[in-house]
Amino acid sequence: MEYREEILTLLKAHHLRLTKIRRSLVDVLFQNEAPLSVQDILCKLRKIQLTVNKTTVYRALEQLQNIGIIGVVRLGDRKQYYELAFREHHHHLICLQCERVEDVDMNEDRLFAEEKKVSDERGFTILRHSLEFFGLCRRCQSI
Ligand SMILES: [Zn+2]
Ligand SMILES: [Zn+2]
DSSP: OTHHHHHHHHHHHTTOOOOHHHHHHHHHHHHOSSOBOHHHHHHHHHHTTOOOOHHHHHHHHHHHHHTTSEEEEEOSSSOEEEEETTSOSOEEEEETTTOOEEEEOOOHHHHHHHHHHHHHHHTOOOOOOOOEEEEOOHHHHTO
């Protein structure tokens, strides 16, 4: 898989080895097209027979976060989600009922036009944006 190269380079640059836990975290996040909570991650690790405690997972996540492999997504309240940091720019749909998060691509040309307008009108230099949609997912609507 082509994502490996980038990760190995980053790890090497920080004198870190690709340990089993680090590799598994990257794999789990790579296989899921949506940000995951620590709870989700623990659950997925258990499914692949990797029993680790929460502290170990938190520590590994933090390390990978510090060197730019994993990014944290903070959505509204206290809940934190993790995703691979070098994913292409995208947005999120957050279900308020089950707290599941999905990735969504937007028309960035139109967003950029809006951004430019705001920037011109307010004299504010915009470096990046994040855009999240809160609501009910398909599954929760049918309950
Ligand atoms: Zn839901
Ligand atoms: Zn965007």
